[in-house]
C-alpha cells in the first residue's frame with residue numbers, strides 16, 4: 806500500500822510540474838502571437854517569447870502539439886503568420902505537399918497533404934486505444950472515457 810501511495814504522489818508531482826510548464830509555454834505562445842499581430846515591428850520580441858517557450862519545452866521534456874510546432878520557424882523562431890512572416894504554397898512535384906517559407910530567414914517547412922497521411926503522434930494515440938483496459942489506472946480510464954465517449958462501444 807505504501808509503495809502505491811508513493812508512486813501516486815510522484816505521478817502527481819510530475820504532472821503538477823508539467824502543468825506549470827505547459828501553462829507557461831501557453832502564455833508565452835499567446836504573448837508571442839499577440840505582440841506580433843499588434844505591430845509587426847515587434848518581431849524580435851515575438852521571437853524571444855517563442856524561443857523561451859521552445860527552450861522550456863526542451864528542458865522539461867514537454868512536447869508541443871504539432872499544430873503549434875508548425876507555426877514556429879525552426880531556424881529563427883519567428884511565428885509563421887501567412888502573409889505577414891511566411892508564405893504558403895502548394896507544390897505538385899513528387900507527392901503533393903505544402904511549402905511554408907519563413908520570410909525572415911528563408912527556411913522552408915514541407916508538409917505532406919496526402920489524404921491518408923497520419924502524424925506520428927496520432928499513430929501513437931491509436932496504439933494506446935488498442936491496449937487492454939487493465940493497463941490503465943482508474944483515473945486515467947475515467948479521463949479517457951470522458952474524452953472519447955465512443956470508446957466503450959468500439960471495444
Ligand SMILES: [Zn+2]
Pocket residue numbers: 878879880881882883907908909910911912
Ligand atoms: Zn525563420
